[in-house]
Amino acid sequence: xxxxxxxxxxxxxxxxxxxxxxxxxxxxxxxxxxxxxxxxxxxxxxxxxxxxxxxxxxxxxxxxxxxxxxxxxxxxxxxxxxxxxxxxxxxxxxxxxxxxxxxxxxxxxxxxxxxxxxxxxxxxxxxxxxxxxxxxxxxxxxxxxxxxxxxxxxxxxxxxxxx
Numbered sequence: 001x002x003x004x005x006x007x008x009x010x011x012x013x014x015x016x017x018x019x020x021x022x023x024x025x026x027x028x029x030x031x032x033x034x035x036x037x038x039x040x041x042x043x044x045x046x047x048x049x050x051x052x053x054x055x056x057x058x059x060x061x062x063x064x065x066x067x068x069x070x071x072x073x074x075x076x077x078x079x080x081x082x083x084x085x086x087x088x089x090x091x092x093x094x095x096x097x098x099x100x101x102x103x104x105x106x107x108x109x110x111x112x113x114x115x116x117x118x119x120x121x122x123x124x125x126x127x128x129x130x131x132x133x134x135x136x137x138x139x140x141x142x143x144x145x146x147x148x149x150x151x152x153x154x155x156x157x158x159x160x161x162x163x
Contacts (some may be wrong), residue, residue, distance in 0.1 A: 024063060028056045 054062070066073065072084035117129035129154065136144070 021060065024060055025056065043138065 053092045063073075063156050070085060072088070074080075075084055075087060113129050113132065120126050
């Protein structure tokens, strides 16, 4: 079991490395005007020059070195010259709370629903579960999120979590 977990973890790390590298390279290959959109005109000349002053592979190596140190760089647009790690520092607790709540709700609904569907295979319980899954899958995410924000946040007093 431990060997299986180690293999899966290593595979996840390799996949993450590949995805991060591809995104980094693809973003660097884009024209800067397209990458930054309307914000490109607001960047200072020195900021623009610093983005292009080194070859892409050198930038990639520096990116990974800084990433291992915990330095995510500085924001160019959201808050100019403000460390990205500090921006994320304030937002991560909210993301964790929302993620943990959604995981708990998923487990509390999913496990009993799956057990009911397995227990009543081909019967009414299975059909109700299948209908629920089909409805949730068919709803556009935006509509589902509006429903969750409007109703679940007041039902479960979730606004208290974010004070």
